[in-house]
Amino acid sequence: MQNLFLLLFAGYIGGLLLPLCFPTKPAVQNILAHGSAGLASGAGILLGVTGLFAPEPWTASVQSTIPFLSFAVRLDSLASLFVLTISLVGLVASIYAIGYVTEFYGRASIAALGALFNGFLLSMTLVVIADNGFFFLIVWELMSLLSYFLVVTEYEKAEVRYAGFFYLVMTHVGTAFIILAFLIFFQAGGSFSFEAFRHPEQPLPEGIRTLVFLMALIGFGTKAGIVPLHVWLPYAHPSAPSHISALMSGVMIKTAIYALVRVYFDFLGGQFPWWWGFIVLVIGAVSALLGVMYALMEHDLKSLLAYHSVENIGIILLGIGAGMIFQTYGLTEFAALGLLAGLYHTINHAMFKALLFLGAGSLLYATHTRNMEEYGGLLRRMPWTGAFFLIGAVSISALPPTNGFVSEWLIFQSLFLSFHLPTVxxxxxxxxxxxxxxxxxxxxxxxxxxxxxxxxxxxxxxxHARLAEEVPITMRIAMGLLAVVCVLLGLAPMVVVPMLDRVVTPFAGQSIEGKVLALDGWALAPVNMEFSSLSTPVLALLLVALSMLGLGxxxxxxxxxxxxxxxxxxxxxxxxxxMEYTATGFVQPIKRxxxxxxxxxxxxxxxLLEESRYFAKRRHFEFHIEPVFQKYLYDPVVACFIGMAERLRVIQGGSLHLYLAYIFVTLIVLLLFAV
Amino acid sequence: MLQAIILVVAQMIVLLAVSPFLVGLIRKVKARLQLRRGASVLQPYADLAKLFRKQPVVSTTTSWIFTATPYIVFASTLAAGLLIPIFVSITPLDFAGNIIAVVYLLALGTFFLMLAGLDAGSSFGGMGSSREAIVASLTEPAMILSIFAIALTKGSTNLSTIVHKTALLEGIATDPSPYLMALAALLIVALAETGRVPVDNPATHLELTMIHEAMVLEYSGRYLALIEWAAGLKLAVFLSLIANVFAPWGIATTLAPTAMGIGLLAYLLKVSGLAVLIGILESMFAKLRLFRVTDLLGVAFILALLGLLFFYILRS
Structure with a gap:
C-alpha cells in the first residue's frame, strides 16, 4: 500500500511540476498534466480498494520540526471509501480534461490549470487520509485555496471574481469553526493526533461535546453546502471549468461528509443525545427541499446542478441523521443502516453529479452558453452526450433501477424503521x-x-444550438465511464453493500451485511424479507422483458x-x-x-400599437426570485461589518507619528498587564 | 420456479385484460348517469385493436425519446402491477420491490411521458408536461405518508405481507380510523395520478384544459395504443392497490385452484366496484382549476398525516 500511495503522490506532484517545463506548448502541458493525474488517480483507485479490504488500517507518518505537527496518514475503511470515490472521479475528470481544456488554449495558462488540478486532487486525497489535526487543517486549507484559484480561472469576468471572493470568505468562516473544534480536542488530549482526539486523557464534558458538535456542523456544513450556509455554492461551482465543477460538486463537498462522520462517529465515539441526530435530520430535510426548489428556478444549467448538490447533501444527511438518532437509542442495527444508506448516496451522488457536470461542460463546449433557453434539439446533434446526460438525469431523479433509487430507497427504509423509537x-x-x-x-x-x-x-x-457538434472522443469516453459506473452501482448493490458494511461496522458496532442482503445478494432486504425488499437486477430484467413484450x-x-x-x-x-415551451414556462406552475x-x-x-390596443408592439418580461438567505441573513451581517469598519476608520490617520504612538500605547498597556 | 413464472404470467394477463375493461366501465357509468346509453364497455378493446393497426405519424422534430417512451411507460407500469398482489396474496415477484418501488416505477413512466411531451416541440405537449410535474409533485408526499400509515399497522412495507396479513385478519387494528384516513388520502392520490376528474379530464376535447392528454397529444397508431393501454394499466394498478390493501377479502391465500378462482372473481368484483365509484365521483364533481388542485392534494396530505398521528395516539 505504501508503494501505491507513493505512486499516487508522485503522480500528482509530477502532474503539478512537469507541465511547467514546457512553458510554450499548451498541448504538451495538457497531456502531461492530465496524463499524470490519470495515472495517480488510477493508483488511488487501487489504494482505495486494497484499503477497504485490508484487515488493519495502513498508517505512515513523517515527523516534522514544527511542534504538534506530524505528517501522519491513516487509511482505514472510511478513508479508503473516500479515496476510492475521489480517485474514480479524478480519473474520469483527467480523461475529460484532455479534450475539454483545449477550449482554454490561449485564454488561460494550461500549465497553471493542470498544476492546480493535480494539487487539488492531491489535497482532497490527503484530507481524507490525514491522521493529525494540524496536518488535516493544512491540507483542508490547501484544498480550499486551490479550488478557489480554479474557480477564478476565468478571472476576467466580473461575476467569476465575485463568485470566487464569496467562496473564499465563506470557506474561511467554515475553517475558523473547524479550527475551534479541533482546538477543543487538542485542549483535552494535549496532542493533535487523531488517536488523541479519539481517546482523550479525560473524557470531554457534555457541554463541550455539544460545542464540538455544533462547531463541526457549522464548519464542515459550510463546505458541504447545508442550508443556510449554502449560498456560496451556486456561485462558485458553476464558475469553475466544468471538469473542476465536477470535482467540486462531486467529491470536494463529500470531504465534509467524511469529516462529519469522522468527528461524530469516530472522535465522539457515536455517543450523543437524540437531538444531535434530530438537528442533522432537520437540516438534511430543509437542505434537500430548498436545494431542489431553487434548482427548479435556475435556467443556467451549471447553477441548476450546483443547487442539486445542496439537495443531495440534504438527502445524505437524512440518512446520517436517522443513523445518529438510532445510535442514541442503542438500535445499532438501524443506526448502521442509516449510515450505510447515507454513504451509499454519497458515492452515488459523486458519480451522477460528476457525470451531469461533465455533460453540462460538453454542452458549454459545443454551444458556448450555459443558458438553457438557448439550447434545444441537442440530442440529435450530440447523441452520445445526450444519452449519457439522460442516464445521469434518471439516476439523480432516483428512478428505478438506477443507483440514485437504491440509495434513496435505503434512506426511506431507515426512516420507516422509526416506529421502533421510544418517543412519539x-x-x-x-x-x-x-x-x-x-x-x-x-x-x-x-x-x-x-x-x-x-x-x-x-x-x-x-x-448556438443549431450549430452544435458532438464533443471530442476523450470527453465522450469520460462521460461513458461514469454512466457505466452509475448503472453498475444501481444494479450491483451486492457488491457495494459489503464494501460499505466494512466502513460502517466499526462505528455502529455491528455488521449488517447479512441483514441488508438477502437471496444470495440478489435482493436488498433491510431488516428482513418480511419488512421490505428490493431487487434492482430483477427490476431491470423485468423492465427489459416487458418492453420486449410491448414490441411483441x-x-x-x-x-x-x-x-x-x-x-x-x-x-x-x-x-x-x-412556439416551444420554455424552461421558465415549464416551472411556472411550481413557482406559483x-x-x-x-x-x-x-x-x-x-x-401597445398606436392603431389598436389589442396588439402589442413590444413586451418586456422580467422575473426574480427573492434571495431570502442573502437578503435577510447575510446582508445584515455584512452591513454590520462594514459599519464597524467605517467607525474604526477614524484611527487610520495616515501619519507615521500616529502609528508610532499606537505602538507605544499598546506597549505601555501590555506592560501594565504584565505587572 | 415454474409455478412462480406461471403465476406472474397469469397476473400479467389478468392486468392486461382487465385494464381496458375498467376504462370502458367508467365511461359507461358516466354515460348512464348523463342519461346516455354510451358505448359498450368493450369499446376500449376495439379502440386498442384499431390503433395497433393504424399507421403512426411521427413528428420530424422528435428524437428517439419519442418512440422509446411508449415502450418504457408500458413496461414500467406493468412492472409496477406485477409487484402488487392481484388475486393471490403472495406474489412471486414480491421480493423484487416493495411499495416504494411501485411508486417509483410509476414515476419512471411519468418522467419519460414528460420528456415525450416536450419532444415534439408544440406548446400543448410542454403545457401538459409542466402541469404533470406539479400534480406529480403534490401527490407523491401524500402517497408516501399514507403508505407509511398502512405499513405501520402491519409492520411491513412489502405489499404481499400487508395484504396477506390483512386477509388472514392478523394484526387488525381495533380502531379503523388510521385506515380510513389513509384510504381517503390514497383515493384522492389515485384520482390525481390516473388523470381523473376533478384533477384532469380524460374525455376533454380542449387542449388548454388537458394534462395527461396534452402530453400524449402527438402520439398516434401503435404508440398511442401502448400509451392508452399503459394509462389503463395505471388505473388498474391503483384500483388493485386500494382494493387489496384495504379490503383483501376473498383473495387467495393459498395456491389451491378453487381459492384462486374465488380470488379472481373477488378481485374482478372489487375493482369493478371501485371503477363504478370513480364513474360516480367523476359525474358528481366538476374539474378543478389547476391551481385549486393544490388544495385538494393538500387535503390528501393532511389526511395521511392524521392517519399517522391517530395510529400513534391510539396505540400509546
Whole structure:
C-alpha cells in the first residue's frame, strides 16, 4: 500500500511540476498534466480498494520540526471509501480534461490549470487520509485555496471574481469553526493526533461535546453546502471549468461528509443525545427541499446542478441523521443502516453529479452558453452526450433501477424503521422527513425533465444550438465511464453493500451485511424479507422483458406498419422554436404553488400599437426570485461589518507619528498587564 | 420456479385484460348517469385493436425519446402491477420491490411521458408536461405518508405481507380510523395520478384544459395504443392497490385452484366496484382549476398525516 500511495503522490506532484517545463506548448502541458493525474488517480483507485479490504488500517507518518505537527496518514475503511470515490472521479475528470481544456488554449495558462488540478486532487486525497489535526487543517486549507484559484480561472469576468471572493470568505468562516473544534480536542488530549482526539486523557464534558458538535456542523456544513450556509455554492461551482465543477460538486463537498462522520462517529465515539441526530435530520430535510426548489428556478444549467448538490447533501444527511438518532437509542442495527444508506448516496451522488457536470461542460463546449433557453434539439446533434446526460438525469431523479433509487430507497427504509423509537415526537418526525424526501425526489424528477427536455429535445432555440457538434472522443469516453459506473452501482448493490458494511461496522458496532442482503445478494432486504425488499437486477430484467413484450404486442396486433414522418402540427402555421415551451414556462406552475418560498417578483411591460390596443408592439418580461438567505441573513451581517469598519476608520490617520504612538500605547498597556 | 413464472404470467394477463375493461366501465357509468346509453364497455378493446393497426405519424422534430417512451411507460407500469398482489396474496415477484418501488416505477413512466411531451416541440405537449410535474409533485408526499400509515399497522412495507396479513385478519387494528384516513388520502392520490376528474379530464376535447392528454397529444397508431393501454394499466394498478390493501377479502391465500378462482372473481368484483365509484365521483364533481388542485392534494396530505398521528395516539 505504501508503494501505491507513493505512486499516487508522485503522480500528482509530477502532474503539478512537469507541465511547467514546457512553458510554450499548451498541448504538451495538457497531456502531461492530465496524463499524470490519470495515472495517480488510477493508483488511488487501487489504494482505495486494497484499503477497504485490508484487515488493519495502513498508517505512515513523517515527523516534522514544527511542534504538534506530524505528517501522519491513516487509511482505514472510511478513508479508503473516500479515496476510492475521489480517485474514480479524478480519473474520469483527467480523461475529460484532455479534450475539454483545449477550449482554454490561449485564454488561460494550461500549465497553471493542470498544476492546480493535480494539487487539488492531491489535497482532497490527503484530507481524507490525514491522521493529525494540524496536518488535516493544512491540507483542508490547501484544498480550499486551490479550488478557489480554479474557480477564478476565468478571472476576467466580473461575476467569476465575485463568485470566487464569496467562496473564499465563506470557506474561511467554515475553517475558523473547524479550527475551534479541533482546538477543543487538542485542549483535552494535549496532542493533535487523531488517536488523541479519539481517546482523550479525560473524557470531554457534555457541554463541550455539544460545542464540538455544533462547531463541526457549522464548519464542515459550510463546505458541504447545508442550508443556510449554502449560498456560496451556486456561485462558485458553476464558475469553475466544468471538469473542476465536477470535482467540486462531486467529491470536494463529500470531504465534509467524511469529516462529519469522522468527528461524530469516530472522535465522539457515536455517543450523543437524540437531538444531535434530530438537528442533522432537520437540516438534511430543509437542505434537500430548498436545494431542489431553487434548482427548479435556475435556467443556467451549471447553477441548476450546483443547487442539486445542496439537495443531495440534504438527502445524505437524512440518512446520517436517522443513523445518529438510532445510535442514541442503542438500535445499532438501524443506526448502521442509516449510515450505510447515507454513504451509499454519497458515492452515488459523486458519480451522477460528476457525470451531469461533465455533460453540462460538453454542452458549454459545443454551444458556448450555459443558458438553457438557448439550447434545444441537442440530442440529435450530440447523441452520445445526450444519452449519457439522460442516464445521469434518471439516476439523480432516483428512478428505478438506477443507483440514485437504491440509495434513496435505503434512506426511506431507515426512516420507516422509526416506529421502533421510544418517543412519539421522533416516531412522528421521521416519517415527515420521509415525506420531505418524497417531495424532494419528485421535484428533482420535474427539474431534470425540464433540464433534459428543454436542452436536448424539440427544436434548437438559438444558432448556438443549431450549430452544435458532438464533443471530442476523450470527453465522450469520460462521460461513458461514469454512466457505466452509475448503472453498475444501481444494479450491483451486492457488491457495494459489503464494501460499505466494512466502513460502517466499526462505528455502529455491528455488521449488517447479512441483514441488508438477502437471496444470495440478489435482493436488498433491510431488516428482513418480511419488512421490505428490493431487487434492482430483477427490476431491470423485468423492465427489459416487458418492453420486449410491448414490441411483441405491437407485432402481434398490428404488425410493424411503417411509420410516417411529418412536421408537428402548429395550429396551422409552421412550428418555430419560439412556439416551444420554455424552461421558465415549464416551472411556472411550481413557482406559483410554492410562491411562499420563492416570493417571486414579476415585471411585465407591454408597449401597445398606436392603431389598436389589442396588439402589442413590444413586451418586456422580467422575473426574480427573492434571495431570502442573502437578503435577510447575510446582508445584515455584512452591513454590520462594514459599519464597524467605517467607525474604526477614524484611527487610520495616515501619519507615521500616529502609528508610532499606537505602538507605544499598546506597549505601555501590555506592560501594565504584565505587572 | 415454474409455478412462480406461471403465476406472474397469469397476473400479467389478468392486468392486461382487465385494464381496458375498467376504462370502458367508467365511461359507461358516466354515460348512464348523463342519461346516455354510451358505448359498450368493450369499446376500449376495439379502440386498442384499431390503433395497433393504424399507421403512426411521427413528428420530424422528435428524437428517439419519442418512440422509446411508449415502450418504457408500458413496461414500467406493468412492472409496477406485477409487484402488487392481484388475486393471490403472495406474489412471486414480491421480493423484487416493495411499495416504494411501485411508486417509483410509476414515476419512471411519468418522467419519460414528460420528456415525450416536450419532444415534439408544440406548446400543448410542454403545457401538459409542466402541469404533470406539479400534480406529480403534490401527490407523491401524500402517497408516501399514507403508505407509511398502512405499513405501520402491519409492520411491513412489502405489499404481499400487508395484504396477506390483512386477509388472514392478523394484526387488525381495533380502531379503523388510521385506515380510513389513509384510504381517503390514497383515493384522492389515485384520482390525481390516473388523470381523473376533478384533477384532469380524460374525455376533454380542449387542449388548454388537458394534462395527461396534452402530453400524449402527438402520439398516434401503435404508440398511442401502448400509451392508452399503459394509462389503463395505471388505473388498474391503483384500483388493485386500494382494493387489496384495504379490503383483501376473498383473495387467495393459498395456491389451491378453487381459492384462486374465488380470488379472481373477488378481485374482478372489487375493482369493478371501485371503477363504478370513480364513474360516480367523476359525474358528481366538476374539474378543478389547476391551481385549486393544490388544495385538494393538500387535503390528501393532511389526511395521511392524521392517519399517522391517530395510529400513534391510539396505540400509546
Amino acid at each position: 415526537l421522533l416516531k412522528f418526525m421521521l416519517p415527515l422527513a420521509a415525506a420531505a424526501l418524497a417531495l424532494t425526489s419528485v421535484l428533482a424528477l420535474a427539474c431534470f425533465a425540464k433540464a433534459f427536455g428543454i436542452s436536448f429535445l424539440a427544436l434548437p432555440r438559438s444558432s 404486442l405491437v407485432a402481434a396486433f398490428g404488425g410493424l406498419v411503417k411509420q410516417r414522418y411529418y412536421k408537428t402540427w402548429g395550429c396551422g402555421i409552421n412550428l418555430t422554436p419560439r 404553488v410554492f410562491g411562499a418560498i420563492y416570493q417571486p417578483t414579476v415585471k411585465l411591460e407591454t408597449e
